[in-house]
Amino acid sequence: MISKVCPSVAEAVAGIEDGATIMIGGFGRAGQPVELIDALLEQGACELVVINNNAGNGNTGLAALLAAGRVRKIICSFPRQSDSYVFDRLYRAGKIELELAPQGTLAERIRAAGAGIGAFFTPTGFGTPLAAGKEHRVIGGRDHVLEHPLHADYALVSGHLADRWGNVVYRRTARNFGPIMAAAAQSTVVQVDRVVELGAIDPETVVTPGIFVDRVVGVGERTWLREGAFVGAADAEGNPNPSTIESRDENR
Amino acid sequence: MISKVCPSVAEAVAGIEDGATIMIGGFGRAGQPVELIDALLEQGACELVVINNNAGNGNTGLAALLAAGRVRKIICSFPRQSDSYVFDRLYRAGKIELELAPQGTLAERIRAAGAGIGAFFTPTGFGTPLAAGKEHRVIGGRDHVLEHPLHADYALVSGHLADRWGNVVYRRTARNFGPIMAAAAQSTVVQVDRVVELGAIDPETVVTPGIFVDRVVGVGERTWLREGAFVGAADAEGNPNPSTIESRDENR
Amino acid sequence: MTVLSSGLSRRELAARIALDIPEGSVVNLGIGAPTLVADAIPEDVEVVLHTENGMLAMGPAPVPGHIDPDLINAGKQPVTERPGASYFHHADSFAMMRGGHLDICVLGAFQISEHGDLANWHTGAADAIPAVGGAMDLAIGARSVWVMTDLLTRDSTPKLVTQCTYPLTGLGCVSRVYTDHAVFDITPAGFAVRELFGTATIDALTAATGLHLRDGRVVPLADGS
Amino acid sequence: MTVLSSGLSRRELAARIALDIPEGSVVNLGIGAPTLVADAIPEDVEVVLHTENGMLAMGPAPVPGHIDPDLINAGKQPVTERPGASYFHHADSFAMMRGGHLDICVLGAFQISEHGDLANWHTGAADAIPAVGGAMDLAIGARSVWVMTDLLTRDSTPKLVTQCTYPLTGLGCVSRVYTDHAVFDITPAGFAVRELFGTATIDALTAATGLHLRDGRVVPLADGS
Numbered sequence: 015m016i017s018k019v020c021p022s023v024a025e026a027v028a029g030i031e032d033g034a035t036i037m038i039g040g041f042g043r044a045g046q047p048v049e050l051i052d053a054l055l056e057q058g059a060c061e062l063v064v065i066n067n068n069a070g071n072g073n074t075g076l077a078a079l080l081a082a083g084r085v086r087k088i089i090c091s092f093p094r095q096s097d098s099y100v101f102d103r104l105y106r107a108g109k110i111e112l113e114l115a116p117q118g119t120l121a122e123r124i125r126a127a128g129a130g131i132g133a134f135f136t137p138t139g140f141g142t143p144l145a146a147g148k149e150h151r152v153i154g155g156r157d158h159v160l161e162h163p164l165h166a167d168y169a170l171v172s173g174h175l176a177d178r179w180g181n182v183v184y185r186r187t188a189r190n191f192g193p194i195m196a197a198a199a200q201s202t203v204v205q206v207d208r209v210v211e212l213g214a215i216d217p218e219t220v221v222t223p224g225i226f227v228d229r230v231v232g233v234g235e236r237t238w239l240r241e242g243a244f245v246g247a248a249d250a251e252g253n254p255n256p257s258t259i260e261s262r263d264e265n266r
Numbered sequence: 267m268i269s270k271v272c273p274s275v276a277e278a279v280a281g282i283e284d285g286a287t288i289m290i291g292g293f294g295r296a297g298q299p300v301e302l303i304d305a306l307l308e309q310g311a312c313e314l315v316v317i318n319n320n321a322g323n324g325n326t327g328l329a330a331l332l333a334a335g336r337v338r339k340i341i342c343s344f345p346r347q348s349d350s351y352v353f354d355r356l357y358r359a360g361k362i363e364l365e366l367a368p369q370g371t372l373a374e375r376i377r378a379a380g381a382g383i384g385a386f387f388t389p390t391g392f393g394t395p396l397a398a399g400k401e402h403r404v405i406g407g408r409d410h411v412l413e414h415p416l417h418a419d420y421a422l423v424s425g426h427l428a429d430r431w432g433n434v435v436y437r438r439t440a441r442n443f444g445p446i447m448a449a450a451a452q453s454t455v456v457q458v459d460r461v462v463e464l465g466a467i468d469p470e471t472v473v474t475p476g477i478f479v480d481r482v483v484g485v486g487e488r489t490w491l492r493e494g495a496f497v498g499a500a501d502a503e504g505n506p507n508p509s510t511i512e513s514r515d516e517n518r
Numbered sequence: 519m520t521v522l523s524s525g526l527s528r529r530e531l532a533a534r535i536a537l538d539i540p541e542g543s544v545v546n547l548g549i550g551a552p553t554l555v556a557d558a559i560p561e562d563v564e565v566v567l568h569t570e571n572g573m574l575a576m577g578p579a580p581v582p583g584h585i586d587p588d589l590i591n592a593g594k595q596p597v598t599e600r601p602g603a604s605y606f607h608h609a610d611s612f613a614m615m616r617g618g619h620l621d622i623c624v625l626g627a628f629q630i631s632e633h634g635d636l637a638n639w640h641t642g643a644a645d646a647i648p649a650v651g652g653a654m655d656l657a658i659g660a661r662s663v664w665v666m667t668d669l670l671t672r673d674s675t676p677k678l679v680t681q682c683t684y685p686l687t688g689l690g691c692v693s694r695v696y697t698d699h700a701v702f703d704i705t706p707a708g709f710a711v712r713e714l715f716g717t718a719t720i721d722a723l724t725a726a727t728g729l730h731l732r733d734g735r736v737v738p739l740a741d742g743s
Numbered sequence: 744m745t746v747l748s749s750g751l752s753r754r755e756l757a758a759r760i761a762l763d764i765p766e767g768s769v770v771n772l773g774i775g776a777p778t779l780v781a782d783a784i785p786e787d788v789e790v791v792l793h794t795e796n797g798m799l800a801m802g803p804a805p806v807p808g809h810i811d812p813d814l815i816n817a818g819k820q821p822v823t824e825r826p827g828a829s830y831f832h833h834a835d836s837f838a839m840m841r842g843g844h845l846d847i848c849v850l851g852a853f854q855i856s857e858h859g860d861l862a863n864w865h866t867g868a869a870d871a872i873p874a875v876g877g878a879m880d881l882a883i884g885a886r887s888v889w890v891m892t893d894l895l896t897r898d899s900t901p902k903l904v905t906q907c908t909y910p911l912t913g914l915g916c917v918s919r920v921y922t923d924h925a926v927f928d929i930t931p932a933g934f935a936v937r938e939l940f941g942t943a944t945i946d947a948l949t950a951a952t953g954l955h956l957r958d959g960r961v962v963p964l965a966d967g968s
Binding site: 293294295296297319343344345346347353354357358364366367368369370371373374376377388389390391392393394395396409436437438439440441442443444445446473488490496498500501 | 794795796797798808809810811812813814815816819824830831832833834836837838840841860865870872873874875876877878879880883884910911912913914
């Protein structure tokens with residue numbers, strides 16, 4: 015019997031080595047695998063290279079990993095946010111390396127890694143500083159630059175539901191980088207609200223097939239959901255806001 | 267109000283010009299937009315370049331279009347099948363041009379067209395006759411060949427359900443080339459069993475978002491389905507086999 | 519020399535832009551000021567909003583107490599879902615952009631050159647933290663790239679220039695610029711004034727920007743120059 | 744000189760191959776004879792079958808009267824769906840293959856060279872209609888590429904060769920060859936006999952193929968040479 019289910023987030027991130035390249039899903043808070051990042055913080059791996067769209071915000075999740083000095087380099091498209099003060103401080107102090115990529119090029123490079131594409135020509139970024147030094151070619155009368163795949167040792171992804179084979183479905187815009195990162199890493203760890211029975215996910219709706227997933231861990235449903243349905247109970251940061259919960263049954 | 271719904275297959279294929287490049291979805295019979303192909307046959311456009319995984323089989327659908335002498339060239343991965351006698355005859359008589367591509371390269375070239383990728387390096391086909399004359403490069407110690415996107419003027423695709431914005435869901439392995447062809451063509455026409463209300467398709471399950479679709483036409487449910495559920499009523503060719511229909515209500 | 523009086527407010531400008539978006543368009547409004555355009559599109563006009571973090575048919579901000587943290591826009595603000603919506607991953611979302619499937623995007627800008635070059639991601643200042651996001655993909659991807667910006671910076675430096683001095687986002691990509699004082703088309707001959715707001719005149723715009731401006735007004739207004 | 748007696752039937756060979764597939768593997772069985780391997784995998788062993796036309800966890804042929812024309816395999820034969828299945832489009836399906844995510848594929852062959860080159864799509868005959876399908880993608884994509892084939896053609900020409908003469912499918916891609924008389928590993932030193940079937944001996948195989956064969960048997964059998 016195939017079971018990729020781990021009993022705890024600690025076991026889900028076990029074995030991640032110092033110096034590993036780790037893709038971390040999420041766009042801002044949405045889809046950020048906070049419980050896995052906390053477990054990685056606890057686990058101790060350092061000198062990490064992190065690939066994420068952003069560079070963390072506030073003091074938790076990715077920002078906490080950065081604050082703990084565990085990240086050597088970050089590859090992202092948008093490190094600067096109103097509350098990205100942890101990254102900002104490290105960057106200005108020269109304590110973290112930054113590789114910046116246009117967001118679509120970042121996504122396509124991740125996709126290329128999972129899809130076995132050796133390199134691709136894209137029109138994005140031509141003529142800008144982010145294309146400096148990159149191979150250039152005119153194709154169909156249009157300027158393109160050559161971009162290479164982004165591989166990773168691990169991907170940490172947050173989904174909504176998964177089964178023991180690692181089939182995953184996401185919720186709304188929390189899908190973002192999850193599916194392409196899951197495919198691009200040597201080893202993919204997915205945290206989900208709930209692990210469901212094999213066969214419980216409609217095969218037409220699977221977004222990340224289990225072939226891309228190595229470990230699955232359930233972390234419990236968010237406070238603003240009940241049985242996967244939105245009940246309204248959070249602020250924009252994802253913090254519980256119980257006064258707005260609609261008919262939530264506290265005994266569940 | 268946006269409505270991409272056409273009242274008939276004839277209107278759905280109106281305007282296709284002689285010499286057009288047309289992607290036609292399907293893998294064998296599954297997902298082949300038979301009603302749209304029949305309408306195209308009726309419509310009269312000739313000197314077509316057709317992109318499909320196969321080169322038609324039997325006497326209907328794509329094979330009928332070929333038999334009518336309307337296709338100048340076909341780009342595909344697998345023209346030879348036990349019942350591909352129409353193509354076989356035309357090819358041996360030198361009456362149709364063939365461009366052969368490995369199936370994954372065909373799919374990726376179509377995907378590249380929809381995704382705005384100028385060209386890509388793939389390991390597939392290196393060292394084989396299908397890579398002859400193509401640019402070669404060693405990337406990460408591995409041999410790759412350069413492949414270019416496949417664009418089309420039109421895509422004819424078969425889906426299961428669609429709404430008036432052109433959001434489409436497919437059924438099982440009939441999905442195959444539909445989503446990537448829909449994105450790669452200048453103008454995409456989708457036939458579906460049923461057109462449903464806007465909002466009736468769960469946004470998490472949309473496979474082809476309406477942004478890729480120009481026209482939608484309902485062609486009626488297949489005999490082996492009832493309300494989209496399989497009731498068992500066909501042979502492998504998709505011909506109705508009423509003796510095997512399970513509790514089918516003939517009054518529906 | 520004519521002097522520019524106060525121009526349109528951002529909300530007024532957003533409303534003006536909304537008027538130019540045909541029903542049925544698929545539109546990306548980037549982040550910041552252009553997102554105001556969404557509120558100016560009438561409820562009964564079907565314009566499909568794309569957000570690059572993986573959604574089509576994005577709706578307005580939720581009512582209080584109904585914030586779903588899994589449902590945000592590119593600016594990471596909570597939004598809602600309209601009937602006809604769809605979700606997809608980041609590679610698919612940017613395939614839509616790079617593949618030329620968006621009809622219109624509206625972006626902010628630091629500078630726009632008369633060739634349509636856009637600079638909107640980096641001031642070039644040595645201590646600035648660079649952040650590009652999806653701007654370069656939108657700049658090269660959308661069929662029409664419109665800019666929504668003030669004509670002048672706070673210290674009266676024109677944002678419309680002959681040549682950008684800030685690091686570029688994209689080359690020759692902008693087709694139209696909506697500012698607080700006028701709307702400009704980018705033409706092979708440079709900036710053409712498409713429409714004037716308030717008391718603005720082409721002379722005043724010329725004086726303020728130092729540019730050679732063509733008169734390209736499609737519907738001359740009674741109160742124009 | 745020893746002579747090869749009749750070897751394993753295709754069904755027996757398929758059963759032998761099935762034994763070597765670890766539980767939990769994701770496997771593609773191409774088209775033709777290798778698809779017999781599916782029937783030989785015990786019901787209670789979870790092996791996930793991939794079919795390149797967009798499905799994981801493909802099940803066996805349907806019972807009569809339950810053919811769903813929307814549910815077929817790469818050979819265009821009707822199949823079924825197992826719990827845990829998923830569907831995806833062709834670009835995603837071949838991304839799985841090219842991206843190295845399949846554990847094993849089993850393919851038929853015209854020729855296999857001692858360097859692991861594979862020829863299985865075209866005889867090179869002038870009047871043959873070429874058709875490649877997904878063979879090249881599987882050849883370069885799966886982590887382990889196994890071939891299932893007869894050792895000799897009907898006219899006793901060996902399919903295992905020092906150098907392929909037919910047009911290639913992939914270079915250096917095959918790791919193991921299952922034939923009716925023996926199983927061969929491809930090693931840096933060429934073909935190594937991993938296992939002998941029936942009365943086959945390495946001498947007899949050498950005589951039949953004209954190859955230099957190493958003895959690479961991992962578990963010597965009592966009835967081996």
